[in-house]
Amino acid sequence: MTMRRADVVIVGGGLIGAWTAFFLARRGRKVVLIEKGVVGAQSSGTNFGNLRLQGRFPGQYPLSLRSQALWEEIEDLIGDRCEFDPSGHLYIAFNDTEREKLEKYAAVSESHGLAIEHLGTADLARRYPWLSGKAVAATFSPRDATANPRLVTPAVARAAKALGVEVVEQCTVTQARREAAGFVVETADGRSFGCDHLVNAAGAWAGEVAGMFGEGAPLFPAGPPQFVTEPFPYFIRPSVQAVDGTVIFRQIPRGNVILAGYPRTAADPIRNRAPVPPAKTLAAMRHLTAVVPALRDCHVIRVWSGIEGYLPDMIPVIGPSMTTDGLFHAFGFCGHGFQIGPGVGLCLSEMICDGSTETPLAPFSIARFRGAVAEDEKFRREFDLPAAAR
Amino acid sequence: MAVGGDGASPAGGGRFVRAVPREAERVRFTIDGKAAEAQAGDSLLTAILVQRPVLRRHEFDGGERAGFCLMGACQDCWVWSETGERLRACTTPVAAGMAIVTAPPAERFAHG
Amino acid sequence: MAEVVIVGAGPAGIRAAGVIAAQGLRPILVDEGRQPGGQGYRRPSPGLSLDMDALMGTEAGKYKALHADFAALLPQIDYRSRTLIWGIEDRRLYCVRDGRQMTIAFDALVVATGAMDRIAPLPGWTLPGVFTLGGAQAVLKDQGCLVGRRVAFLGASPLLSLAALQYRKLGAEVVAVCDTSPFRDKIAALPQLAAVPRTLARGLAYLAALKRARVPLFDGVTPMAIEGEAGVTTLRFGDGQGRERRIACDAVALGYGLKPETQLAELAGARFAFDARFRLWLPVTDEDGRAGEGLYLAGDGAAIGGADAAEASGALAALAVLHDLGLRPVIDERPVLRRRLARLRRFQRGLARAFRWPVPALSRLPDEVAVCRCEHVTAGEIRRAMDEDLGPVDVNRVKAITRCGMGRCQGRVCGPALQEIAAAHAGLPVEAVGRLRGQAPVKPVPLGILEEEEA
Numbered sequence: 001m002t003m004r005r006a007d008v009v010i011v012g013g014g015l016i017g018a019w020t021a022f023f024l025a026r027r028g029r030k031v032v033l034i035e036k037g038v039v040g041a042q043s044s045g046t047n048f049g050n051l052r053l054q055g056r057f058p059g060q061y062p063l064s065l066r067s068q069a070l071w072e073e074i075e076d077l078i079g080d081r082c083e084f085d086p087s088g089h090l091y092i093a094f095n096d097t098e099r100e101k102l103e104k105y106a107a108v109s110e111s112h113g114l115a116i117e118h119l120g121t122a123d124l125a126r127r128y129p130w131l132s133g134k135a136v137a138a139t140f141s142p143r144d145a146t147a148n149p150r151l152v153t154p155a156v157a158r159a160a161k162a163l164g165v166e167v168v169e170q171c172t173v174t175q176a177r178r179e180a181a182g183f184v185v186e187t188a189d190g191r192s193f194g195c196d197h198l199v200n201a202a203g204a205w206a207g208e209v210a211g212m213f214g215e216g217a218p219l220f221p222a223g224p225p226q227f228v229t230e231p232f233p234y235f236i237r238p239s240v241q242a243v244d245g246t247v248i249f250r251q252i253p254r255g256n257v258i259l260a261g262y263p264r265t266a267a268d269p270i271r272n273r274a275p276v277p278p279a280k281t282l283a284a285m286r287h288l289t290a291v292v293p294a295l296r297d298c299h300v301i302r303v304w305s306g307i308e309g310y311l312p313d314m315i316p317v318i319g320p321s322m323t324t325d326g327l328f329h330a331f332g333f334c335g336h337g338f339q340i341g342p343g344v345g346l347c348l349s350e351m352i353c354d355g356s357t358e359t360p361l362a363p364f365s366i367a368r369f370r371g372a373v374a375e376d377e378k379f380r381r382e383f384d385l386p387a388a389a390r
Numbered sequence: 391m392a393v394g395g396d397g398a399s400p401a402g403g404g405r406f407v408r409a410v411p412r413e414a415e416r417v418r419f420t421i422d423g424k425a426a427e428a429q430a431g432d433s434l435l436t437a438i439l440v441q442r443p444v445l446r447r448h449e450f451d452g453g454e455r456a457g458f459c460l461m462g463a464c465q466d467c468w469v470w471s472e473t474g475e476r477l478r479a480c481t482t483p484v485a486a487g488m489a490i491v492t493a494p495p496a497e498r499f500a501h502g
Numbered sequence: 503m504a505e506v507v508i509v510g511a512g513p514a515g516i517r518a519a520g521v522i523a524a525q526g527l528r529p530i531l532v533d534e535g536r537q538p539g540g541q542g543y544r545r546p547s548p549g550l551s552l553d554m555d556a557l558m559g560t561e562a563g564k565y566k567a568l569h570a571d572f573a574a575l576l577p578q579i580d581y582r583s584r585t586l587i588w589g590i591e592d593r594r595l596y597c598v599r600d601g602r603q604m605t606i607a608f609d610a611l612v613v614a615t616g617a618m619d620r621i622a623p624l625p626g627w628t629l630p631g632v633f634t635l636g637g638a639q640a641v642l643k644d645q646g647c648l649v650g651r652r653v654a655f656l657g658a659s660p661l662l663s664l665a666a667l668q669y670r671k672l673g674a675e676v677v678a679v680c681d682t683s684p685f686r687d688k689i690a691a692l693p694q695l696a697a698v699p700r701t702l703a704r705g706l707a708y709l710a711a712l713k714r715a716r717v718p719l720f721d722g723v724t725p726m727a728i729e730g731e732a733g734v735t736t737l738r739f740g741d742g743q744g745r746e747r748r749i750a751c752d753a754v755a756l757g758y759g760l761k762p763e764t765q766l767a768e769l770a771g772a773r774f775a776f777d778a779r780f781r782l783w784l785p786v787t788d789e790d791g792r793a794g795e796g797l798y799l800a801g802d803g804a805a806i807g808g809a810d811a812a813e814a815s816g817a818l819a820a821l822a823v824l825h826d827l828g829l830r831p832v833i834d835e836r837p838v839l840r841r842r843l844a845r846l847r848r849f850q851r852g853l854a855r856a857f858r859w860p861v862p863a864l865s866r867l868p869d870e871v872a873v874c875r876c877e878h879v880t881a882g883e884i885r886r887a888m889d890e891d892l893g894p895v896d897v898n899r900v901k902a903i904t905r906c907g908m909g910r911c912q913g914r915v916c917g918p919a920l921q922e923i924a925a926a927h928a929g930l931p932v933e934a935v936g937r938l939r940g941q942a943p944v945k946p947v948p949l950g951i952l953e954e955e956e957a
Contacts, residue, residue, distance in 0.1 A: 038892075038894075038896075038899060039892055041899065045902060129500070130499065130500065150902045150903060151903065154890070154892050154893075154903070157892050158890065158891045158892055161891055161892065162891075167892060169892070228908075229949065230468070230476075230909075230910050230946060231449050231450075232494055232499065233494045233495075233496035233499050233500075235496070235499040235500045254449075254450070255449065275591075276941070276942070277591055278588075278589035278590075278591050278596040278942055279591075279596075281589070281942065281943075282596075282603060282951065285947075285949045285950075285951060286953075288949060289949050289950050294474070294498065294499050295949050295950075296948065296949055296950025297474050297475050297476050297948060297949070297950060298476065298948070298949050299468075299476060299910070299946030299947060299948050299949070300943055300946065300947050300948075300949060301909070301910050301912060301943070301946050302908070302912060302941055302942075302943070303589075303941055303942050303943070304941055405630065405631060405649070405650060405733070405752070405753070406641070406645075406647040406648065406649060406650075407647060407648040407650065407651055407673075407674070408646060408647055409642065409646050409647060409648050409672040409673055409674075410550055410551050410552050410553075410646040410672070411551055412549040412550050412551070412646060413549045413551065414548070414549035429549070430548075430549065431547040431548045431549045431550065431645075432547075432645060433547075433644070433645060435641075436641065436645045436647055439647075440647065443630055443631075443732065443733050444630045444732070444733070445630075448628075448878070450877060450878040451628065451872065451878040453628065453629070453630075454630050454732065454733075455628070455630060456630035456631060456733070457633065457637075458632065458633055458634060458637065458875070458915070459618060459619065459633070459634045459636065459637045459915070460633060460634070460636075460637030460638070460640050460641045460649075461541060461618065461634075461636060461637055461640045462534065462535075462945070463618040463763070463911065463914050463915075464618075464634075464875075464911050464914060464915050465876065465909070465910035465911040465914075465945070465946060466875065466876070466910075466911070468910065468946075476946075476948065478946075480637075480641075481534075481535070481536075483536075483547075
C-alpha cells in the first residue's frame, strides 16, 4: 500500500489530538489525525466539563490562562459554542485547615492575575443560600467556566477537517518508528503514513506509543464515578467543588445536576470499561445532599465514568520526546485536561512550527520519569485501585 | 353510552373514568392548593386524572403530560409536592394530606 | 445454604420461587410493585369491585391459580415488595425501599423483570391522553379506571383486540381498533400461530366479538397523527384501503408488542444478541435461562413469550439453579417444560410476524416528531446530528450528542425507535447501530436516600 505523506501525524482523536490538529492546520500544516474508535468518545467525552482555573498545579497557570482565553473565543475559533458557560467556580472548605488550603490556592491564582473572591460564612449564606452550613468558607473565581464535553471534541475535529486535516477513525496505530526521512506510522488495517512530526495524544493508551520510542511514564487508567440527576429548577449557578475532594458538581441550565466524586476507580482500557461501584455512587449522593440539602428529593438517573490517563504526580506529560527528534507527547492529564486542551494544542503547534513555545512547560517533561517520581498526596487519597494496578 | 361505576363524568373535566365502584375511605388531598378528593387505593395518578385532564407541565416541550405507560417504566408521571418531594404518580398510592403542585416549586430550591 | 434471589413477582418469578421453595430453600423474591402478579395477572387494588373472572375470561383460571399458589407459597419465601433494585455489583443487589438503601447478597440470581410496550412514535404521541396499550390495561385492572370515554386502540399487537374488548365490557366507547399490520401478514404467520391453537382461537374470538359489537376495525392501517390541543381529540390514519380517516376520541392506547425489561440482566452481566424475527436485542441464554455465572433469566424479561411461557421458563430457570447448586430437584419437569416453552416461543415468533413493528413508518417519521419524550429530541435533530461531518452513527453516540435517551426513562421508550431512525438514516441494518447501553440506576433513585438500617 502506498504511504500517505503528511507534515504531522497525531495519534489519538481525543480533545488533545483534535485541538492540536486544529492549530497545526491553522498554521498551514498537512495533518493526519488517527483515532482507534470515533473522535472524542473516551475521557474527552465523558469528563465532568469543568474549565476550572482555581486550584491548579502552580506551574500550569500560564498554560491554563492561555487556554481559557481560547475557550472564551471558542465560537469564533471553531464555529460552535459547545455550551461554553462562564459559570464561575466556587471552591468550598469544610473546616479551617481546608480554608487555609483554599487561601494558598487563591494566593497562587492571584499571583497569576486571576481575580478571586474570598467568601466567609455570612457571604456564603447571602450569595448561595442553598449551601448548607457545612461550607464554612469558599473562594469564588468568576473567570472559571464549564462546557459540554460530549460536543467539544467532535466540533473541534470538524473545524480541523474544514481546515484540511484528514481525520481517520476506526483505525489503530500498531507501529511507529523514526527513519532517516521521517516517521513511519503503520495501522492495523494495513495503512502506512509518513510524516516529519509525530504527536502522541493517545490518552490512556499513550504509554504504548511512548514505548515504541523507548520512553515511558507510569500511566494508569482510572475514572471518577459520576452521576447525573433528573432536571429540576435551575438555581446553582457556579460550578462547585469541595476542596476535600468529596464532591464536584454543577447544574446545567436545562436543570440536571452533574456530579463527579472520589475515589476514582480503576478503568479497563482493553475492554473499554469504566465501572462505577454502586457504593461510590451512594457515598457521592450523601456528600452532595450534605452540601446542598435542597437536592435531597431529586433523583439520580444515570451513573458513568470514563477512561482517563493518570500519572502518580498528578500532572500531565506535555512536550518533546527525550529519545526521538520530532516526536511530541501530550497525555496523562489526570482528569484535568479538558480546560488546558486548547492551550496544549496551541503550544504543540508552536513547538512543531516554530521550534518552541512561549508558555513554560518544563514541569511536564517526560524526562521526569527517568528517575523515581514523588507521588502526589492526592494520589493516595483520591484513588481506589487494587494493589496490582499500582 | 353507559359508563359503569360511581357516577357521571366528574365536573371540571377529568381524563380517567371510574368504571367500577370502590369500597374505600375518601382521601383528601390538594392539587395546586385546591381541595381534591380521591379514594383509598387510588394511585396518585388516578386521583389526579379522575378530576383533571393533565398531571404536569413538561420541562422541555412546553406541553402538558398525563402519564404514558402507567406501570412505572416510562417515568413520565413524576409530580412535585409543595415541599419539593418527587412522586411517581402511577406507582404511588394517594395519601391524605398530599399537596401536589403541577409545576416545580422553584422558590424552594433557591432558598434552600 | 445458597442464597437464591428472584427478581420480579410475576408469573415467572412466582413459579421460580415455588420450585426453589419446594426444594427446602428459602428464596428471596424481590418486586418493585405493591402486589404480586406482574402485568398480565395484575390484581385489582384493594376495595375495587372488579369482576376479574369476566375481565380475564379464558385466562381467569390461571390467574386465580397463580395468586392462590402465591398465597400458599408466601410462608416459605422471603417476599420483599415495594423494593427497587437499582444496581448490581459483585453478587450484591443495591436496592431502595421507602427511601431507604439496602443491599441483598446472592449466590444465584433469577431475573424475571417482565416487559413493557414497544412504542413507535407518531405525530401527537406525547399529547395528554395517549397511553401505552399495556398501561391502558394496567390501569383498568389495578385501578378500575378507563383511560378515557372514547378510546382508540392503535398499533400492532394481539392485545389490541383483547384490551378493546375489556374496555368495551367496562363501559368505554371503543371508537376504533386500528391494526397497522396487514391481514396477509397474519395469514403468513398461521403455521407458527397454529403451534398453540387455543391461543390462536382466543385471538380470533376477540376479533369476532368486536365485530359483533360493531366496533370499527381496521387493519393495514397507516398511522398519520394524533391530534388535539390540550389533549387527544382525534386519531387520523390511512385505513388500509387508501382512505384517510379521522376518528374523534379522547384517548389512544398505543402498542406494538412487548420488549423485555433487560436493564438488571445487563448489569448482572448478561450479553445481548440481535434477534431478527423480533427485531430486538435480547439477552443470550441457554434453553433453561442461564445467562452467566449464577445468573438466570426467565419470563418476558428474557424473551417475549406471554404468561404461560413465563410460568414454564420461571420453573426451568429455578430447576437450572438447583442443578447448578448440585441439588436434585424434588420434581424435575425440565423435558416437559422445555417442550412447552419451545412451542410457546414458536407461537410468539408467529405473533411477531403477524403483528410487525412498523419499520418503514418509523424510518419516515417526520422531522418535527419527538422521538425522546423525556428530553424532547425530535427525529429531525437526530438526523441533523448524524448528518454532521464526523457525526454519530452508533445509538450511544447519537445519545451523547443529541440527548435522546438521556432522560428519566433512560431510553426505555425511545430506544427501539431511535435504533430504526438511526439505521434508516445511515442506510445500515438496524443491528449495526447497536443498542443503548445500560447503567445503574435502572430507575431514578433519590439523592437523599437514607442509610441502610443496621440489621
